[in-house]
Amino acid sequence: MTTTQHPDPMALFDVSSAAVVGASPGKHYSSSVLGNLRSFGLPIEKVWAVNPKYDEIEGHACYSGLDALPEKPSLVVSLVGVDRVDAVLDDAIAAGVKAMLVIADGYGEMGAEGTARQAALAAKARANGVTLLGPNSLGYVAPSRHVAAWVGGKVPARLRPGRVSLAFQSSGMLNLVLNQVANRKIGLAAAVSVGNEAVLDLADFIRAFAEDPETDVLGVVLESTSRPRPLAQALLHATVAGKTVVVLSIGKSERGMKNVASHAGRMATSGRVWSALFRQTGALIVDDLTDFMETVALAAGIPAEARGAGLALATISGGDCGLLSDLAEGYGLELAEVTPQTQATLDQQLSRTDILANPLDVRNTRTSAPDVFWASLAALAADPNVDTVALRLNLALAPSEQHEEMYRAVAAHIRANGATCVFLSRVTETSSDRWFDLFEELGTPYLTSYDGALKAFANLQRHRRDERFVVDDASFTAMPDEVTDLAETEVLSYADTMAWVERSKVPFTKTVQAADTDAALAAADDMHFPLVAKGIVPGVVHKSDLKLVELHIADRQDLAERVAALFDRMADISTTPGSDAPAVEIQEMASGGSEFFIGMHSDPILGRIVSFGLGGIFLEVLKDVVYAVPPISAAQAGEMLRLLNGWELLDGARGQEPRDVAALAETIASVSASVAEPDSTIASFDLNPVLVMPAGSGVLAVDALVEQTI
Numbered sequence: 001m002t003t004t005q006h007p008d009p010m011a012l013f014d015v016s017s018a019a020v021v022g023a024s025p026g027k028h029y030s031s032s033v034l035g036n037l038r039s040f041g042l043p044i045e046k047v048w049a050v051n052p053k054y055d056e057i058e059g060h061a062c063y064s065g066l067d068a069l070p071e072k073p074s075l076v077v078s079l080v081g082v083d084r085v086d087a088v089l090d091d092a093i094a095a096g097v098k099a100m101l102v103i104a105d106g107y108g109e110m111g112a113e114g115t116a117r118q119a120a121l122a123a124k125a126r127a128n129g130v131t132l133l134g135p136n137s138l139g140y141v142a143p144s145r146h147v148a149a150w151v152g153g154k155v156p157a158r159l160r161p162g163r164v165s166l167a168f169q170s171s172g173m174l175n176l177v178l179n180q181v182a183n184r185k186i187g188l189a190a191a192v193s194v195g196n197e198a199v200l201d202l203a204d205f206i207r208a209f210a211e212d213p214e215t216d217v218l219g220v221v222l223e224s225t226s227r228p229r230p231l232a233q234a235l236l237h238a239t240v241a242g243k244t245v246v247v248l249s250i251g252k253s254e255r256g257m258k259n260v261a262s263h264a265g266r267m268a269t270s271g272r273v274w275s276a277l278f279r280q281t282g283a284l285i286v287d288d289l290t291d292f293m294e295t296v297a298l299a300a301g302i303p304a305e306a307r308g309a310g311l312a313l314a315t316i317s318g319g320d321c322g323l324l325s326d327l328a329e330g331y332g333l334e335l336a337e338v339t340p341q342t343q344a345t346l347d348q349q350l351s352r353t354d355i356l357a358n359p360l361d362v363r364n365t366r367t368s369a370p371d372v373f374w375a376s377l378a379a380l381a382a383d384p385n386v387d388t389v390a391l392r393l394n395l396a397l398a399p400s401e402q403h404e405e406m407y408r409a410v411a412a413h414i415r416a417n418g419a420t421c422v423f424l425s426r427v428t429e430t431s432s433d434r435w436f437d438l439f440e441e442l443g444t445p446y447l448t449s450y451d452g453a454l455k456a457f458a459n460l461q462r463h464r465r466d467e468r469f470v471v472d473d474a475s476f477t478a479m480p481d482e483v484t485d486l487a488e489t490e491v492l493s494y495a496d497t498m499a500w501v502e503r504s505k506v507p508f509t510k511t512v513q514a515a516d517t518d519a520a521l522a523a524a525d526d527m528h529f530p531l532v533a534k535g536i537v538p539g540v541v542h543k544s545d546l547k548l549v550e551l552h553i554a555d556r557q558d559l560a561e562r563v564a565a566l567f568d569r570m571a572d573i574s575t576t577p578g579s580d581a582p583a584v585e586i587q588e589m590a591s592g593g594s595e596f597f598i599g600m601h602s603d604p605i606l607g608r609i610v611s612f613g614l615g616g617i618f619l620e621v622l623k624d625v626v627y628a629v630p631p632i633s634a635a636q637a638g639e640m641l642r643l644l645n646g647w648e649l650l651d652g653a654r655g656q657e658p659r660d661v662a663a664l665a666e667t668i669a670s671v672s673a674s675v676a677e678p679d680s681t682i683a684s685f686d687l688n689p690v691l692v693m694p695a696g697s698g699v700l701a702v703d704a705l706v707e708q709t710i
Contacts, residue, residue: 007131009200009208011099012140013190015074015147018042019066019097021088022079023049025057029079029103029151033139034058036155041146048073066091075099077139077149082106085135086121093128100125101149102134108196109136122198130199137195138171141178143188144214150178152193158433162187163216164300167205169194169223170250173289177219180293183433185440186300189214203230206245210238217300219292220247220283222274228606229479232281232629239282240472244299244463247283248292249274273603276627280636282470284463294452295459298422301445302388306420307460309334310387312380313359313424316366320392320426320450321359327450328359331458335359336385345379366393366406374413381417389414390422390453398432411442422446424453468639478608478630478676486602487709489683494536494585497706504674506667506687509702510588515581520563521556523586530554532587532702535566538579541705546573552589559586590700593691594649594659598668598701600630600675601684608682610672612637614646615689622646630672637665637672650692659692663699681708 018037023030030049034057037047048069049062056062063069066076066088076097078088082104092100107118118135125132133140138152144161152175159182166181168174171193181188189212194202202225209215218238225231238245249271278285284299286292299307313324313335328335338346338357346357349372350365360380365373381389393410396403407423414421421444425431428448439446447453492500494513501508512523513536524531535548543549547569550562563584570582595615603609606629613625624645632640641647641661652658667690675682685706692699 006204007126007129007199009131009192009204010212011131012075012101012133012149012192013142013145013147015042015099015145015149017046017048017071017073018075018077018149019048019050019063019069019073020060020077020079021050021066021091022084023051023054023057023060023062024079025054027079028153031058032153033077033079033149033151034060036141036148036150039157040141040143040148040155066095066097069095072096075101075147075149077101077103077151079103079151082117082135086124089121089124089130089132093124093130098129099131100133101137101139102132102195102198103137103139103151104134105136107135107198118196118198125199132199133192134195135198136171137193138175140190140192141188142190145190156182158182158185160185160187161189161214162300163189163214164219164296165189165209165212165215165217166191166219166221167194167202167209168192168221169197169202170221171195173221176289177293183436184293184297184446185436186297197226201225201227201230203227203234206231206234207237210234210241210243215243217296218243218245219296220245221292222247222249223251224605226483227481228483229476229481232277232474232476232479232606235278235281235283236470236472236474236476239470244304245281245283246292246295246299246459247278247285248287248289249278249285270603272625273606273609273627276609277606277629279466279469280471280474280629280632282463282467284459284466286459290452291455291459294447294449294456298445298447298453298456299460301443302420302422306388308387308464309461310336310385311457311461312336312338312357312383312386312389312419314362314377314380314389314391315359315424316362316364316393318361318363321356321361324359324450324454327454328458331455332462333454333458334461336383336387338380338383338385342379342383346376349375349379377410377413378417381414381419386419388420388422390424390447390457392424392426392450395425395429395431395435398434399438404438407438408442411444422453424450426450428452469636471633471636475631476629477678478672478680480607483605486604487683489707490710491539491541492706492708493538493580494583496708497704500674500682500685500706501701501704505670506701506704507663507699508704509590509700512586514563514584514586517560517563517567520584520586521560524556524559527586527588530589531559532589533559533563533566534585534587534703535570536583536585537570537573538575538582540573587702590691590702592697593693593700595689596664596692596699597686597688598671598690599684599686599688600671600682608675608680610668610675612641612668613644614649618646619688628672631676632669632672634662634665634669637668638662641665658695660695660697660699661692662695663697664690664692667699667701683707683709 049057049060052064054062076092107114139150141148174193411421423446514520531553533550597615598612610628618624650659687701690701
């Protein structure tokens with residue numbers, strides 16, 4: 001029995017010859033890929049058109065089939081329609097070709113019939129060792145490897161080799177970004193549109209680029225995944241390998257999730273759950289394409305040590321300083337605090353007292369008082385708290401010789417004084433390509449607007465702070481290898497719920513189940529008043545809605561009366577024939593803690609997801625919740641608690657006594673480990689409320705609802 005080895009994505013980039021099957025004169029896809037393959041390094045005699053109707057297409061020799069080629073191609077590009085792709089794959093297998101790009105749509109995005117067609121195509125490719133990209137892909141580009149199998153138009157000639165790799169689930173977005181990357185002279189190692197991911201998916205390329213020595217920054221556009229755990233492992237692998245992973249996750253809103261399903265035939269999940277995964281894998285999430293481009297440009301242009309809090313801003317306008325300050329505060333961007341010595345130097349040079357040193361207004365001193373200009377920049381760059389100086393100077397449609405001389409001198413001056421240099425524009429505007437050529441020559445990032453620039457700096461700062469959430473050897477055992485339909489569930493009985501609570505090491509208030517009033521009174525003999533009584537009816541989840549909760553029971557007589565009333569109310573509630581008889585739950589009434597909740601639900605994509613936050617209004621109205629992919633450690637849980645808007649209430653705000661955060665973190669870690677066990681059948685749970693006592697006094701859950709898969 002033979003085993004099928006998963007194809008290596010990098011086989012697509014080892015191309016010395018290519019055959020384009022279905023090429024036709026004057027057709028967009030055909031002209032694009034023939035021209036791109038030739039423009040990026042393959043000689044014309046090694047790029048063959050395959051179409052029995054023609055002898056020559058756009059200067060390329062044309063052949064009747066793959067078996068008629070002068071030699072075996074490294075790559076087959078299939079431009080034929082969905083009804084002929086299978087035959088092309090058969091011909092490629094017969095010819096011994098090991099890499100194939102399929103452009104055709106009509107597969108998984110077209111419903112059950114298309115999904116079956118895609119599965120058959122994938123099975124045949126895997127069984128015969130063919131590394132297949134697509135279907136429904138526009139292709140890929142790797143400038144340094146001299147291959148551009150791209151059908152979406154002419155790849156810009158300005159595209160140059162570099163240290164950024166791109167893996168997109170949206171071909172149209174990648175087409176746009178390729179032009180942006182080329183125009184801005186951001187060096188590219190590779191870029192790939194994964195299409196329908198029949199054989200190779202996003203996780204495969206993320207892992208491959210993580211191991212690629214030519215890649216430092218990895219940009220990802222993600223809609224969804226059918227292999228959640230491999231995706232998580234690939235993202236973490238890239239982070240551990242020292243890559244900066246920038247992710248634009250699209251389809252996070254309710255309407256956006258519907259679009260993902262209709263556009264790509266993929267299931268979708270909520271943005272906050274994706275954010276939890278990205279946080280724990282070390283990926284940096286951004287909001288839109290502008291944010292993506294600015295963050296990738298910045299990450300590719302400055303060293304890791306320049307991405308922290310040591311940022312200084314400088315400009316030639318006082319009004320700009322106010323705007324920059326507002327943007328920094330709005331994005332949570334921390335600016336460097338200069339030393340008293342630097343402050344004194346700037347005050348002296350700029351002839352003012354207590355000048356705002358960051359952002360710094362150097363005014364028009366470059367022309368009116370050059371010594372002041374250069375001394376001020378030197379003081380800022382040399383400050384021990386400053387790692388990066390980002391500044392805005394005069395820009396024009398195209399740089400003059402004077403501009404070029406000034407920017408060269410400024411970049412050299414800042415570097416000579418120990419800081420990384422970044423140039424900014426106030427607002428995105430039309431600029432000559434010569435500006436980007438100049439900044440490439442200087443090796444300095446150029447960010448095209450204040451808003452985009454400060455958001456990108458804030459992203460990189462947040463990315464460094466979020467390193468505390470990453471565990472290098474995280475297993476993600478609660479995530480499925482492949483997406484499947486969610487199983488049906490049932491609520492655990494009282495006894496099974498209490499057994500799960502005990503196994504999961506959840507501190508729980510003293511609780512006894514009683515079948516009648518006499519049993520409730522007997523249970524009270526071992527309890528301390530006041531008590532709580534709750535009616536237990538099979539199938540009833542929300543007891544309070546049916547007035548099945550009695551609080552502040554003062555003594556035995558009060559207990560007997562209220563339990564009897566509960567049984568009367570439960571007698572009027574219909575139940576499924578054959579189900580357990582109603583009962584009551586008697587608890588000691590806990591008090592003195594802050595209400596918290598800990599829960600878990602089964603996400604349709606990422607599997608079991610733990611959530612926690614402050615209870616009461618913070619949960620119901622403010623939705624102050626943190627999500628996490630289990631298992632997480634107590635240390636991770638403790639750090640995640642600080643993400644809550646209401647963290648200060650746990651930490652002892654306004655003179656209140658701090659809560660026992662350590663015990664809370666231990667409990668979160670314990671239940672997360674429980675549901676992450678491979679044999680766990682828990683589909684959801686809700687511990688609410690969990691009372692967080694004063695520091696050193698622990699936590700105490702007083703109610704639990706647990707569901708398991710059937």
